[in-house]
Amino acid sequence: MTTVIDAPDAKAPPTAKHQVTDLLEVLPGLLAKFECNNAGGSHKVRAARYIIDSAIATGAIVPGQTTVIEKTGGNFGFGLALACRPHRTRVELAVGLGFSQLKRQYLEFVGARLVGASMMEKGATPRDVVQWRLEHADELGRHYFYTDQFANKASVAAHELETAPEIAHQLAAWPHVRKLTFVACAGTGASLTGIANGLISAGYCVDVILVEPDGCDARNAVFVDHKLEGMSVGVAPPFLDWAMIKETRAVDYANVAAAKSDFARRTGFLVGNTTAACLSVAMPLAATMRADSKVLTLLYDHGLWYTPA
Incomplete structure (x- = not known):
């Protein structure tokens, strides 16, 4: 879902x-x-925190059950990892392979899981990765909340x-x-x-x-x-x-x-x-x-x- x-x-x-x-x-x-x-090293933590807090307030995120997913070049991902941690909410990120390798390593360090590398190596975009995981959520055993920063007015x-x-x-x-x-x-x-x-x-x-x-x-x-x-x-x-x-x-x-x-x-x-x-x-x-x-x-x-x- x-x-x-x-x-x-x-x-x-x-x-x-x-x-x-x-x-x-x-x-x-x-x-x-x-x-x-x-915290997280950029302005993106503000939007991430606002989106996560609003979603928890409405019940769209259930702490401990929902997995947050997003495609990001890094900074928004740091914000999501930090915003989700107090709520026991997992974060999966599709980060383009051309983005800073140091950012990718640190995203994992702060608790995010990077997904879709093998798909992207074969030519998929981060958007493709997110879409595939959303479509296969039941098989993956996930209830996803897609923050969708390019469409979320928060x-x-x-x-x-x-x-x-x-x-x-x-x-x-x-x-x-x-x-x-x-x-x-x-x-x-x-x-x-x-x-x-x-x-x-x-x-x-x-x-x-x-x-x-x-x-x-x-x-x-x-x-x-x-x-x-x-x-x-x-x-x-x-x-x-x-x-x-x-x-x-x-x-x-x-x-x-x-x-x-x-x-x-x-x-x-x-x-x-x-x-x-x-x-x-x-x-x-x-x-x-x-x-x-x-x-x-x-x-x-x-x-x-x-x-x-």
Whole structure:
């Protein structure tokens, strides 16, 4: 049996205790939300926790009986493993073989079971793996809950109701700032849309700049192979509200690598590739901000996943 559930009416989940990450002015004019310091190492833990808590509240997940399944490049999987552990709920993940091997190893280390490697070696996609296991749940002795992060609106609610209010509260440290230029990328588009909507609701004027790898055009569903895991993932971001995108900037990998190195030398923080892509746009932009404005970006995850094993 398989269950997929959305968050009802974007209301707060039954358990809302969470770690608050820092918002720091890492360079003049540039505010960074340190989502890399979340448990699990990224912003994805917020959506995972929200989805799991909501599903348990509605009975879609029965602790000790249900197995959560998802296809993921890693970060959402960490969040699921951490969110499910207190509830004695197993997690199975289909992770593409091209993703960071270090991430794959650590997913197993924190308790997730990686499935479908033999199928993917023969050409199956992670989606194919999940679909096969859902169709054969009875044979496998599983009652699955498919979190389906690309269709589950709870991902947006998690950031609109949790991340954005945190940022708004932390922005009190800069009381003169009323305008934000939010530089972000999109996989599902949940964090970008949720945070932007939440900050607008908090009374801030928000301009959004979407960062994409060179050659990709998510608006028109054009994608090319690239090295920036977690963004422009081959499908149009289902939760991205294009009406709020003021501008799109394309970045190439050489500039991303240079931004990662520059940021590490100037601040001491080693960040992941999607973060570095946003920083390659955000850092020069920050120098142009007026007194009442700041550039805002997320440090989505740290860079240790992307170093050679």
